[in-house]
Amino acid sequence: MEINLQVNNALVSSAQKGNAEALKLLYLQYNKAMFNICTRLTGNNEDAQDVLQDAFIIAFKSLNQLKETAQFGGWLKRIVINECIKKGKKKNSWTEWEDEKHDTTDEADTSWWNEVTMAEIHAQIKALPDGCRQIFTLYAVENFSHKDIAATMGVSEGTSKSQYHRAKKLLREQLGKAK
DSSP, X not given: OHHHHHHHHHHHHHHHTTOHHHHHHHHXXXXXXXXXXXXXXXXXXXXXXXXXXXXXXXXXXXXXXXXXXXXXXXXXXXXHHHHHHHHHHHHOOOOOOOTTTSOOOOTTTTGGXXXXXXXXXXXXXXXXXXXXXXXHIIIIISOOOHHHHHHHHTSOHHHHHHHHHHHHHHHHHHHHHHO
């Protein structure tokens, strides 16, 4: 593990100096994981590929701003997420769910997860409406708080929470139909 970190740090450092081979190796090392994030947040391969390309261009152009080479992966992930959100803002419209009208409790929240495969869950997440999918992914997969989601996406914390609960409800319904 220590050797991998040292190699990665040396690779980032070399890329910061403009080494094209180091940039290529960083791309090869991170593109699959970052593409997966893009796919989860955009919902389709075409948008994911566009966002991924834009994110790597931004990252490589801004590489000298990175002070700690060991933080490259997290820094790149943040750029990828921000680019996905930026793309989503162009497409999404938000509607606030009123909590009084919709049950947003987490009762029996975990039982339905145990009855489906990850492939089924992933397919249904991709099928969610854009706003629900992005918020669900940021909260449930990327571990953002609703406060952070609200600040990042320019929505209220209540909208983030209601869209998350709407996504869970839709997932339960769709996964229930699949069974």
